[in-house]
Amino acid sequence: MDAPLPRSFFDRMPEEVAPDLLGCVIERSTPEGVVAVRLTEVEAYAGPHDPASHAYRGPTKRNAVMFGPPGHAYVYFTYGMHFCANLVCLGEGTAAAVLLRAGEIMEGHDLAAARRPRSSPRDLARGPARLCEALAIDRGLYGADVCDPAGPLRVLPGEAAAGLRTGPRTGVTSAKDVPWRFWIDGDPSVSAHRAHTPRRRTVIDQG
DNA sequence: CTTCCGATATACT
DNA sequence: GTATATCGGAAGG
Secondary structure (H helix, E strand, C coil): CCCCCHHHHHHHCCHHHHHHHHCCCCEEEEEEEEEEEEEEEEEEEECCCCCCCCCCCCCCCCCCCHHHHEEEEEEEEEECEEEEEEECCCEEECCCEEEEEEEEEEEEEHHHHHHCCCCCHCCCCCCCHHHHHHHCHHHCCCCCCCCCCCCEEECCCCCCCCCCEEEECCCCCCCCCCEEEEEEEECCCCCCCCCCCCCCCCCCCCC
């Protein structure tokens, strides 16, 4: 059993941590068993100077853990139904993080498939909310220490990723030009890039 | 493969 | 009230 990555790994700029996370393994333990995912796509977010970051407007109840020490999980709920997971980088007050966007199931394929019964094998962890569903990541893991060898969510070292590519972040409305999305070129588990499509205004039923 | 679109909690104006 | 670091299903090529 490998030891998780040390906290010092996360005590760096998010755009340095993000590419180094590609190829690493997220291991999630629950009473049902273990699911492990090899990361193939991530995005870096900085603190109050990054308009695309949840920390842009300062600390709130939701983003509080981003302002804390590195190596903890920032899990948030979005679009009324999905969870997404980040790993906090840098120290107190800096509020940087790396969003886990996609990966390939390395262990616990059957358990992941049971959690996502309508998903094709390729799509089990292809996308940030899908990855969270496959790994059973929800509010309960908010703030979890991913450097804890006995924790329920751990980040293990992996083989250095080959074929690294970068580009703009997905689905953000500001700082579109910042190339802080990192992925493994050609990997089938990398999520399709969708430009941000503003949702149509709520339709008001006028009769 | 693509485009369209509804679901729906939470943060913010 | 409006926007959102998304997804799955339907319909078309």
